[in-house]
Amino acid sequence: MARSHLTLAALATSAVAELEVSGARSYSLGGAAEFDSALLSARDGQTYIIRVPTSQTAETEQSADLVALRALTTGIRSRLPFDVPTYLGQTPIGGTRAVVYDLLAGHHIEAEEVPPGDGLAGSIGHAIAAIHTLPTNFVGEAGLPSLSAVECHTSTTALIESAASTGLLPSALRDRWRDASADASLWQFQPTVINGALTADSLLVEDETVTAVLGWSALRVGDPARDLHWILAMNPDAAEGALGAYAATRQVATDRQFTQRAMLYAELEVARWLLHGREARDQSIVDDAVEMLDGLVDRVHTNSATPLANATGPIMAIGDVEAMLDRTPGDKNAQSYGHAGGMKPVIDDQSDRSSSSE
Incomplete structure (x- = not known):
């Protein structure tokens, strides 16, 4: 069963110190979900996203992604003409982990x-x-x-x-x-x-x-x-x-x-x-x-x-x-x-x- 956006919001406050969530909603773009995800509105006016993998494949992918994001230092990112997600924190949940990122602007296109x-x-x-x-x-x-x-x-x-x-x-x-x-x-x-x-x-x-x-x-x-x-x-x-x-x-x-x-x-x-x-x-x-x-x-x-x-x-x-x-x-x-x-x-x-x- 998919985790509710309220559960994910509570996890986010555990993952990121001093994060004050003022609103949350489930987030997906269709298809077979490999992550439970929610968009979080914070009292500082920022919007964040939290993701919890729902399969071993997704968890492995998330782990590798975190390694890469940490390798993409501020100096490396400054060379790129676009944004890259920023890892903000994580917390354990049900044998896996919830990870919080900043939400980047833009939409997908085929x-x-x-x-x-x-x-x-x-x-x-x-x-x-x-x-x-x-x-x-x-x-x-x-x-x-x-x-x-x-x-x-x-x-x-x-x-x-x-x-x-x-x-x-x-x-x-x-x-x-x-x-x-x-x-x-x-x-x-x-x-x-x-x-x-x-x-x-x-x-x-x-x-x-x-x-x-x-x-x-x-x-x-x-x-x-x-x-x-x-x-x-x-x-x-x-x-x-x-x-x-x-x-x-x-x-x-x-x-x-x-x-x-x-x-x-x-x-x-x-x-x-x-x-x-x-x-x-x-x-x-x-x-x-x-x-x-x-x-x-x-x-x-x-x-x-x-x-x-x-x-x-x-x-x-x-x-x-x-x-x-x-x-x-x-x-x-x-x-x-x-x-x-x-x-x-x-x-x-x-x-x-x-x-x-x-």
Whole structure:
């Protein structure tokens, strides 16, 4: 049973010293809740949010997120053109914990709702580029993973083979992904600081500006293309605008290899959904993933210009990618300061994920 907003308000006063709550209401954005959440109005005029995980998966994600938020010091945050949640306090409850954060301004927007042009699309590109230009040393100092290009390649290859081992991966996709994995030119990149779990749900926006980025549980040094794969689901003109702004901010070209890796990661989200269904022993998820894999095969077969490996020809145009990614595996609305349900973005290497908890 979900905890009431009054119970959560009482927990918040235990979690944050001198917090005086003047009002509270339950808070959710729909979907299958993995957190009990409430918005709290305080006598100081501020609004806060309290979240209690309702599953082990959510608790693990929350723990990793707290480690990342503490690593994002005031100095690091000052380099970002958007806000990041601030951890204010916690208190134990029923074998887990309630955590209080400040409430950040903005609202969520679906990827396909991002309009073309330099407005919001450009702000998204600038925001992601700002993450990728952060100094990498603070990640290691916080005990968070730092993956080399070789390690990113290795974990991607392992994912492909895990999906193939299920016997449910169509041979056309297996070969397509293996060809991309075997193309050494795709994997010659400089790792950067990445959010690691970035999706449209991670962003809060106002007007045409990204005001905040949520969900930092996968913060690490890794392949910057991981943070950009979801952009390919935007309107083609919006995707071009976001990638152009990203390239201009980082002063690097979004070259063919970069876009190919991003598209590979986008396709592999379906493989992750399949493996998630198998691990959870949820046949409905497995069936959904198989249906999506079949649809992806159809897309590949109806467009001759879709190879991922350089040796075999050109890649999809962004418009073709947008059509291919007409829905996201397990796509549901965000729940408070996290994801509501469906598949969580999967870390490159689960063994590298910080197991620290506060």
